[in-house]
Amino acid sequence: MTDQIPVIYVISDALGETAEFVSRAAAAQFNGIKTKIRRVPYVLDETHIDDILEEAVEEQAILVYTLVLTNLRLYIERRAKEKNLITIDILSPLISALADKTGLDPKNIPNVTHRLDEQYFRKVEAVEFAVKYDDGKDPRGLLYADVVLIGVSRTSKTPLSMYLAHKGIKAANIPLVPEVTPPRELYEVPRNKVFGLILGPEKLNQIRSERLKTLGLGASADYANLNRIMEELDYAKQIMKKIGCVIIDTTNKAVEETASVILQKVTINGELRKDG
Structure with a gap:
């Protein structure tokens, strides 16, 4: 040996x-x-x-x-x-x-x-991108995203980002909160890449109340207060109109349906991307 x-x-x-x-x-x-x-x-x-x-x-x-x-x-x-x-x-x-x-x-x-396997690796890259730039973690990522999703809390920004990632779309998302000024990078992104997500106030109230229950918190918290929710939605709509982006009401839409709307509109590398 x-x-x-x-x-x-x-x-x-x-x-x-x-x-x-x-x-x-x-x-x-x-x-x-x-x-x-x-x-x-x-x-x-x-x-x-x-x-x-x-x-x-x-x-x-x-x-x-x-x-x-x-x-x-x-x-x-x-x-x-x-x-x-x-x-x-x-x-x-x-x-x-x-x-x-x-x-x-x-x-x-x-x-x-x-x-x-190029398509597979593109999906992997897109998933990694979605995780890295989820929930406004690093606004610099907005400038490199194929799609930017904006909206108040619990409007399915993260699930939608991940769904789009599995279609090979690099998606970043930013939460809109009245007390927090949106990052300047958001206004530098071409408006055709930005999609605003809104939800009916009653539906959002229901979703947030259930979320509080799972966290062991009372449903009376300000997070699920209907007046607060309407205030957030009004603020979000103002930002969306200022940007001039497409606004999607997701109240009665599954994530797949919302993604389909986006995939029909987003342009990447000069080519129109179709769902599927």
Whole structure:
């Protein structure tokens, strides 16, 4: 048994997640042995391979790769053999088997999986954005949002932001309170990106009263007081009219319905986004 820690170079024309996962699964079969795994993503030319091999020789690393371009696969195999390095080709055997089985030629397009998953990553980014800029946490985010939602408390700003995020829309939201001046950034956002949410006072009173009950507080608190609610709604409408944004009455609308209205109106990168 050698005292040298095995080193695995994960080489990929994309992120290298697949090869790294396989490498870690294999290493896990050897209890008590530490394994050093180095991921090298976006390898797209022979020069890059040469640089990697020079470093790999020093550590006598095992080369685990997922390269779909034939010329790069042949090159890494030839150069690694010259340097007495072990190589493991993760993708080629399965690609060849599928080609034989289907009679079709593979695309051989690097990073094709992540290109197909671009929509997924956009959703993840949008969800992270919605969390970061929820409830006015950082008004600077308003300038980078696809959609800005404004309204008084309990008008479904946060649930709507998250719903839009799952459609790939970066949404930020700002609560409107009479005692708090809206951030200046709100007035710098193009008005076609801003949507004001309002709710009937009686409905809002009911929602807030239930909220207070869940918190173990009395329903008579100012938060659920009908006069206070009407004062907040009047203030919110003034701000919305000043901005000139679209105002949506969500009294009898589910979050999905409100989102559909927004998705039909919002323009991103010059293209009209449709719901679904």
